Amino acid sequence: MNTPSFDPVDLFLASVRAVPDRPALEVDGRAWTYAELDELSRRVAGWCEANCGGVGRVAVHGAKTVLAYAGILGVLRSGRAYVPLHPDHPAGRWQSILQRSGVRSVIAPAEAQADLRVAGAGHFLDLESLPTALATSTARHTDEAYVMFTSGSTGEPKGVPVGRVQLTAYLRHVCTAYSFTSTDRFSQFFALSFDLSVHDLFVCWSAGACLCVPPGDGALQSKAFIRDQGITVWFSVPSQAALLQRMKALQPGSMRLLRRAFFCGEALTADLARAWVQAAPEAEVVNLYGPTETTIAIAEQKVLPGHWEVPGGIIPLGKPFPDHIARVRDGNDLHEQGEGELVLSGPQVNAGYIGDAARSKAFFVAEGRKWYATGDRVLVDEAGVLHFLGRMDGQVKLAGHRVEPGEIDALLGPKLGGGRAVTVAVQRSGATELATFIDVEMDPVVLYAALREKLPAYMLPARILFVDRFPLGPHGKLDRKALIERATHG
Ligand code: AMP
DSSP: OOOOOOOHHHHHHHHHHHOTTSEEEEETTEEEEHHHHHHHHHHHHHHHHHHSTTOOEEEEEOOOSHHHHHHHHHHHHTTOEEEEEOTTSOHHHHHHHHHHHTOOEEEOOGGGHHHHHHTTOOEEEOSTTOOSOOOOOOOOOOSEEEEEEEOOTTSSOEEEEEEHHHHHHHHHHHHHHSOOOTTOEEEOOSOTTSTHHHHHHHHHHHTTOEEEOOSSOHHHHHHHHHHHHTOOEEEEOHHHHHHHHHTTOOOTTTTTTOOEEEEOSSOOBHHHHHHHHHHSTTOEEEEEEOOGGGSSOOEEEEOOTTOOOOGGGBOOOBEEOTTOEEEEEETTEEESSEEEEEEEESTTOOOOOTTOTTGGGGEEEETTEEEEEEEEEEEEOTTSOEEEEEESSSOEEETTEEEOHHHHHHHHGGGSTTOOEEEEEEEETTEEEEEEEESSOOOHHHHHHHHHHHSOGGGSOSEEEEOSSOOBOTTSOBOHHHHHHHHHHO
């Protein structure tokens, strides 16, 4: 018997053969069958063949239309990697991404093309210009599958190229560890520029199931959406579930159709997990953990109903996927157990960042293996279970989005005429928000305007505050704690 391939395109094509007439995608009020998506994506691949030469990367504008989904599939079918662009991010950020990834060809709806041209894009494909010629080549132009950009403390987003082999390793595990069928209906809440969306698309298409894209703001309408669309497989950040909880939308038994619910991207509290289990009593709930650098997720913990007394009130991160190793780093030493920075090794670990050798130090070699240092502080217990304790650095999650406060500071620095900006994350009214301190008197309106040119809305500080002098600790170092204190109560 042939061993099945878990390559993303092979998984999709196996479903095209098995269930050509079943819906693969529902978006904008229209269903697309596997056969239809197959044809559209082969035409996209044909366009890549004709227009992209030996270039290995093509950008995809992330507006959630059939074009983006066929675009992602088509780029991968053409043996290239896709670089998603969030539709709501400013052109300045697109420009930085296009430049850093060396991309000029973009699959994008006609209405987005003028802005993309300003950002440096040169060739466009939209539904109207889709050629009828189907791709014929099976050449591979890159080992990458996609490049995701996350917040970077140097003032520019950080590009993480994720390999096709690494993605295949992820899909091999998830598609075998959890059972899905062609009658499943998957939610697709994540932005296409967030790597968790890759799970949505390819785990769904591996099963011949239907990917259901919510209209408008998926987060707010998600309760009605799962009921009306008969969603059976849910995947979101915990913040989205917490929003439902705050809206009193998690009544016991209210989501009986759900068979599986995955959470990832930030800490899942036991309190929220319990509310979810009560609302969706038939669902297996799984806490996934993983940085973009290690491909979507790399550790898993099934939520065990009744086991709500967990350290720190947070569901553990569980154990690494098979073939992966987790260690705790203490200086140059790696330990199997204990508390410290989590480092990970295995087939899902990627190679580094685009054009950023210094930052690629987060990837290192020890004990004859390649490792990624996550910056997450964990406890690895005697059973090898990982428990999340927080971050080693200032990185924060805002509604699941990864933010390096240093990126804001680096952008503001040149605007401050010798002054300095320091951004901290604070808890106010139960939510995390950013506050930026500056030590020169400047009109915040001007500073916000500069930030808006480069940053997505979720990265804008809630407040810009003035200090005469930055507080210093006993060793003369900046006293961040004092700033956090001031921003929390000020
Ligand atoms: P990203 O690269 O955007 O997926 O962010 C990765 C970071 O999100 C990790 O390094 C953690 O800090 C955090 N994270 C991801 N999943 C979890 C989880 N299940 N529990 C706690 N933190 C998480």
